[in-house]
Amino acid sequence: MLSYRGREGYWAWVLHRVSGLAVLLFLLVHIVDTAFMGFGRELYNHAIDLYRQPIFRVGEVFIFAGVLYHALNGLRIIAIDFWDGATRIQRELWYTVLTLFVGLMLPITYVMLKPVFALLLGA
């Protein structure tokens, strides 16, 4: 990952690996906080309170972005694996992935950060 620099296919792969590892790390944390459900209302609500902090809300946008990129590029990988035509246009497919990713993340970011904007403007 560090000794080779390639073109689009390389960056598609780097982002796929980094987003996958980041989402996995959060998944492990998320399994622990969900397990708090078994220990009663107080502990679980206390844990979830953390996620309501503005910094975590921004973090949640990054997690959404990680899952969305990994999903879209994953579909590109499956297309390349099972359809010869997709291999020839893998670069165009990656630009399609990026376009969809940005196009979807703009409204998603707005909806998710609306409470943070309100907090900043109200303060």
Added chain:
Amino acid sequence: MQVTAPAAGPIVSESSERVAGSNFELWSWYFFRLSGLLLVFLALGHLVIMHLVNNVDTIDYDWVAARWATLGWRMYDWLLLSLALLHGMNGLRVVVDDYVHRHGWRVVAMSTLWTLTLAFMALGTLAVVTFQPPGR
């Protein structure tokens, strides 16, 4: 650049410690794609429900308890948990394969990886399956 299907026959690799002739890598390849396809809907669906339709202001203990009163949502959450954890840990295994070459460190890394997978699978499954709604 992208991962391609390994041959069904023995996989010859200097760093591979798997038994030659084992189909593990082939199954892993298919599992990545099948679980990935399901996770596109399960994981993105989960994010849409939790962060776009609802959000962290409304989600709390009572909200999750009400959700888990429905068997279907518990099944959804458990399927998402197991597919995401196995897909992610299998990805981490590939990363370890790529960067950890010394025999001793590989044994340490792989043992840790499988232990963590079992532990988190057990923790998550216990949470989803054994939850008792309050006051019942």
